[in-house]
Amino acid sequence: xxxxxxxxxxxxxxxxxxxxxxxxxxxxxxxxxxxxxxxxxxxxxxxxxxxxxxxxxxxxxxxxxxxxxxxxxxxxxxxxxxxxxxxxxxxxxxxxxxxxxxxxxxxxxxxxxxxxxxxxxxxxxxxxxxxxxxxxxxxxxxxxxxxxxxxxxxxxxxxxxxxxxxxxxxxxxxxxxxxxxxxxxxxxxxxxxxxxxxxxxxxxxxxxxxxxxxxxxxxxxxxxxxxxxxxxxxxxxxxxxxxxxxxxxxxxxxxxxxxxxxxxxxxxxxxxxxxxxxxxxxxxxxxxxxxxxxxxxxxxxxxxxxxxxxxxxxxxxxxxxxxxxxxxxxxxxxxxxxxxxxxxxxxxxxxxxxxxxxxxxxxxxxxxxxxxxxxxxxxxxxxxxxxxxxxxxxxxxxxxxxxxxxxxxxxxxxxxxxxxxxxxxxxxxxxxxxxxxxxxxxxxxxxxxxxxxxxxxxxxxxxxxxxxxxxxxxxxxxxxxxxxxxxxxxxxxxxx
Numbered sequence: 286x287x288x289x290x291x292x293x294x295x296x297x298x299x300x301x302x303x304x305x306x307x308x309x310x311x312x313x314x315x316x317x318x319x320x321x322x323x324x325x326x327x328x329x330x331x332x333x334x335x336x337x338x339x340x341x342x343x344x345x346x347x348x349x350x351x352x353x354x355x356x357x358x359x360x361x362x363x364x365x366x367x368x369x370x371x372x373x374x375x376x377x378x379x380x381x382x383x384x385x386x387x388x389x390x391x392x393x394x395x396x397x398x399x400x401x402x403x404x405x406x407x408x409x410x411x412x413x414x415x416x417x418x419x420x421x422x423x424x425x426x427x428x429x430x431x432x433x434x435x436x437x438x439x440x441x442x443x444x445x446x447x448x449x450x451x452x453x454x455x456x457x458x459x460x461x462x463x464x465x466x467x468x469x470x471x472x473x474x475x476x477x478x479x480x481x482x483x484x485x486x487x488x489x490x491x492x493x494x495x496x497x498x499x500x501x502x503x504x505x506x507x508x509x510x511x512x513x514x515x516x517x518x519x520x521x522x523x524x525x526x527x528x529x530x531x532x533x534x535x536x537x538x539x540x541x542x543x544x545x546x547x548x549x550x551x552x553x554x555x556x557x558x559x560x561x562x563x564x565x566x567x568x569x570x571x572x573x574x575x576x577x578x579x580x581x582x583x584x585x586x587x588x589x590x591x592x593x594x595x596x597x598x599x600x601x602x603x604x605x606x607x608x609x610x611x612x613x614x615x616x617x618x619x620x621x622x623x624x625x626x627x628x629x630x631x632x633x634x635x636x637x638x639x640x641x642x643x644x645x646x647x648x649x650x651x652x653x654x655x656x657x658x659x660x661x662x663x664x665x666x667x668x669x670x671x672x673x674x675x676x677x678x679x680x681x682x683x684x685x686x687x688x689x690x691x692x693x694x695x696x697x698x699x700x701x702x703x704x705x706x707x708x709x710x711x712x713x714x715x716x717x718x719x720x721x722x723x724x725x726x727x728x729x730x731x732x733x734x735x736x737x738x739x740x741x742x743x744x745x746x747x748x749x750x751x752x753x754x755x756x757x758x759x760x761x762x763x764x765x766x767x768x769x770x771x772x773x774x775x776x777x778x779x780x781x
């Protein structure tokens with residue numbers, strides 16, 4: 286549906302079809318609703334069209350999920366093209382005031398070397414930053430016995446370079462080539478490769494670009510030390526250094542303090558256990574066991590010749606996986622969807638006071654339907670014997686379903702749908718299915734084209750492949766209520 290500015294109804298734009306359905310149930314005939322991300326598409330990677338932008342321009346109210354669920358270009362299109370004064374509501378963030386329960390996005394720390402990524406902390410409010418702003422994190426200098434390459438491996442193995450000391454640091458265009466761009470409050474994984482053993486020192490700077498056409502604001506500069514294949518305690522020249530050798534760590538930009546530091550959780554447990562480390566007294570260890578052979582194929586020539594050995598801290602999650610610290614898929618708990626609905630009611634009422642009684646009446650009816658849905662999902666899943674109640678699926682989008690309805694997520698192919706699973710991912714998935722005697726695995730229909738690994742492992746283990754819906758509708762499931770009922774029924778049918 287494309288908006289027309291001539292209609293008397295309230296024009297509402299949402300980022301996803303699930304949110305659009307919730308708005309239609311509250312707004313009824315008083316609203317016209319359009320979703321930026323169409324059915325069957327993936328909100329994590331969708332690129333807005335000119336038609337999407339036109340719909341945004343005409344909108345009277347906008348709803349996104351956010352918590353970094355949507356692709357950043359979707360959020361930028363929304364925030365840049367809404368007219369001044371138009372309500373622009375992030376439902377996942379606002380729903381907490383309506384008793385929504387949020388859970389952290391906990392990442393696995395099972396690798397035997399440190400995971401090192403990039404992170405943006407703080408709000409940058411003193412600089413006028415918002416969710417559509419960009420933080421530019423640039424390498425400005427590297428010293429060491431070899432080349433240092435920090436890169437991200439996208440799906441299908443294509444590398445994107447953030448740092449490559451072999452070709453120097455070019456700033457001739459005003460922005461350095463060796464630059465990563467992240468939104469505020471975001472985090473990304475990456476691989477770090479070193480072509481020779483020794484001590485490396487990497488200097489990085491950060492800038493904040495509040496708007497697309499704004500001049501970037503300097504945030505800070507810092508140097509980070511790596512001990513590659515050498516003793517981190519004696520080789521670096523830092524007296525009694527703190528050594529980061531395991532767990533999850535990030536080179537972090539703090540927009541509020543104007544500092545770059547290390548933010549690390551060396552013992553596991555996720556972001557809640559991460560602490561700030563001073564780069565001047567901390568060494569990042571790249572141990573001898575991180576020595577790997579450069580694989581065959583032209584795509585990895587930047588690391589050296591095939592078979593040549595390099596030291597590498599692996600990318601924790603393959604693919605362009607930018608995310609925040611809170612799991613954004615709140616609607617998989619029906620109680621959270623009810624909180625969304627109440628926030629939608631109040632937002633529409635403020636934008637259209639004449640419709641207040643309609644919005645209140647529609648909301649009461651829909652909340653009653655959702656309460657019945659919540660009970661149905663809980664009862665249906667509870668009827669699955671606990672020994673068979675395990676969810677193995679495409680990507681990590683069902684933490685709220687697991688938490689609310691006591692169905693443990695035993696495994697997923699990758700944490701993010703826009704990734705290519707590794708051999709280790711496949712091996713772990715196979716062992717999980719075999720050891721827990723999992724009867725079926727669950728595939729999101731909109732991700733079927735990119736989920737061959739799940740189907741292959743299920744076939745090898747003679748397990749059924751069943752459907753489950755996470756982020757998007759299709760021709761079979763067209764409403765939120767149908768989606769949650771379908772998921773509960775599919776789980777019961779395939780696991781019992």
